Amino acid sequence: MGKINYIIACWSGKRRDCIVNKHPAYYLQKHIEMLSKFKHNISQITVVIPHNPKEPLEYRNYINHIKKRSIIKVIERENFGQSYGSYSAAFHKYRDFNYYIFIEDDWVFVQDNFDKKLIDFFNDANCGYLCGLTGMYRKDKVASISNGITTSKILNLIWDKFKCIPHGNTNKNPYSVSSQVQFSRAFTTVKKDICDITREYAVPFNAFGKLKIFNNKKDNFLMVPTQFLQTLGI
Helix, strand or coil: CCCEEEEEECCCCCCCCCCCCCCCCHHHHHHHHHHHHCCCCCCEEEEEEECCCCCCHHHHHHHHHHCCCCCEEEEEECCCCHHHHHHHHHHHHCCCCCEEEEEECCEEECCCCHHHHHHHHHHHHCCCEEEEEEEEECCEEEEEEEEEEEEHHHHHHHHHHHCCCCCCCCCCCCCCCHHHHHHHHHHHHCCCCEEECCCCCEEEEEECCEEEEECCCCCCECEEEHHHCCCCCC
């Protein structure tokens, strides 16, 4: 199957929609817990943390704790480009893997062997990036739920062209679509398609605090927002 780098884009500060009265590192804690719960063949877990001058001490203590696990590597970076900046930083540092799974800390996979399922789906779809859900922004096809998988071969094509995985260079508007569009456009620029998992899986998502489900014809989830784990009975 090849070596897999599982890259978690984190944030230690406030969020638009959050689970209240939890530990500051709750999302990352839950993410690591879910990785321990389900079977997989992940070679490395790369936790990427953008700089936050108001980072809670409890969050830093948790990071120092998980650093002790040999499978987990931690990268610190400047805070711009949203999650896509974290993916670029991780690939820049770790280039010797076959597959790269990109996911935000407040989403989790919820099936055994999700990595193999992603790889099989990716290879069958013949795409450049397989994500949760695609959409359109003006004339651009984008990874609207961007958690997904690609290969080092495709990322190297992008890196050779852009010297990064494009992600924007500003954080003036942290919720701007610019970073998402630039990330997605990078794959189509090197003539690789962006595909999603909706042919086989239902895709739940957070629609301004409310649970919405795309392709809800069957109760078959591969990835879900952490906020709705209990609601979905997982």
